[in-house]
Amino acid sequence: MKPDNSQTITIAGAGLAGALLATLLARAGWQVELFEKRADPREVGYEGGRSINLALAERGLHALRQAGLHEAVLTQAVMMRGRMVHFADGKTALQRYGKDDSEVIWSVHRGRLNLLLLDAAQAAGAKLHFHARLDRVDFAARTAHFVDERDGSTREHRFEVLIGADGAGSALRGAMNTLTPLGERFESLGHGYKELEIPPAADDGFRIEPNALHIWPRGRYMCIALPNTERTFTVTLFLPQKASDGVPGFDALPDAVAARALFERDFPDALANIPDFDADWSAHPVGQLATLYLDRWHLDGRAVLLGDAAHAMVPFHGQGMNCAFEDCVALARHIHAADDFNAAFAAFEAERLPNARAIQQMALENYLEMRDRVDDADFLLQRELERLLAQRHPERFVARYTMVSFRRVPYATAFERGRIQRELLIEATRGCSHIEDVDLAAADAMVLARLEPLHDSA
Ligand SMILES: Cc1cc2nc3c(=O)[nH]c(=O)nc-3n(C[C@H](O)[C@H](O)[C@H](O)COP(=O)(O)OP(=O)(O)OC[C@H]3O[C@@H](n4cnc5c(N)ncnc54)[C@H](O)[C@@H]3O)c2cc1C
Secondary structure, eight states: OOOOTTOEEEEEOOSHHHHHHHHHHHHTTOEEEEEOSSOOHHHHOOOOOSOSEEEEOHHHHHHHHHTTOHHHHHTTOEEEOEEEEEOTTSOEEEEESSSSTTSOEEEEEHHHHHHHHHHHHHHTTOEEEOSOEEEEEETTTTEEEEEETTTTEEEEEEOSEEEEOOOTTOHHHHHHHHHSOOOOEEEEEEEEEEEEEEOOOTTSSOSSOSSSEEEEEOSSOEEEEEEOTTSOEEEEEEEESSOBTTBOOGGGOOSHHHHHHHHHHHOHHHHTTOTTHHHHHHHSOOEEEEEEEOSOOEETTTEEEOTHHHHOOOGGGSOHHHHHHHHHHHHHHHHHHSSSHHHHHHHHHHHHHHHHHHHHHHHHHHHHIIIIITTOHHHHHHHHHHHHHHHHOTTTOOOHHHHHHTOOSOHHHHHHHHHHHHHHHHHHHTTOSSGGGSOHHHHHHHHHHHOOOOOOOO
């Protein structure tokens, strides 16, 4: 479709996905109206909210490149070369993510990224409306009703197409669901998270290695820390909601004193760097983690969902935003290529829904890997062989993490090839304790027999 002046695209939610999509569509010539329930963060400051920083990887960067924003974002980002694992005995080891500094992820500040995207959307010509919470939708009359939460006033907006970028609790999804069931299922992880902060050191530098994502794996739970440009780190504790079988849970940590005792036992080196631990613990809420599955994302040509509104996932692959950004590029492409919005939304759903399922599954699996496997001998041997096979067969054997984070092959392809590779690694290292014990010729033969050369998406 070519943009024409008689048709406006209305987007609910000016978070990360909504603001980027508005930018892409407005730059392509569409008239875009973007509605956000909160105040304009450029005027009142970003409200903060959860996960203060986010890991940005190639898929997200690629989407930002399409909007001409990657350089501006990267100037505000901190490079993370790999996982810095903090073992229970206090030792640390850096496990690189990729082959060199061309394969790294970036820690970006959620609030600053949102501000930059809002500026870009506005500069591209999108009309921004703040204090406008989507409340209800009349799909027959094509009217959306927005509420200003400051005074409860409402306004009616006529739309041709409505796009839901309004996050995991999407009001548009709720409205679509009442008209036609979307097959919505929320699966709670049973684990929550709490954020704490490591401030700068006395000399104003970073207190721990800045160019890494720090992990303190402790079996059924873990802490992570991501660097910020202010030389602080956002620390996140992931823990079961309920304590059981000697494993701590948020329900058994009623106050900062109990939480401090847990940190003294399990994360003493992290605790030593969190001087305001008690205040942080008391001030920050416990966040919930869940996966949202839908069977349908669109209502003919009238409405479609994307980002967390369509497929919220647990954060352990650092891909929720990256996936949401990839959605934006895909939706803009389908709108451009299709004859009408119904065809565009159907094609978008057909392409993206299986991929969202795949990354949702990989994100769940990554929790196990991060909290339980990064310090395990079998895992480390498999990782060593993985690196070796990736060097020997760079076109065929590409580590799953690399496919997800540094390439743009569809997530579903990364998932399927990752499964084949994992079986191969287990088979090739069976009975081996050292890399020298592995029969490399046999492993090479398995790679050639089971894996075709890998090609990225266009
Ligand atoms: C602890 C944690 C860590 C994470 N770490 C990473 C990471 O490292 N890397 C990564 O890629 N992803 C990460 N994510 C996931 C990432 O935060 C989300 O996938 C991403 O924010 C989704 O963007 P979105 O625009 O779809 O939704 P959101 O960012 O939630 O934006 C939704 C917007 O809609 C607005 N809104 C809501 N309801 C309405 C309404 N009714 N009317 C109008 N506006 C409305 C909201 O105010 C908000 O501005 C993490 C998530 C969590 C919880």
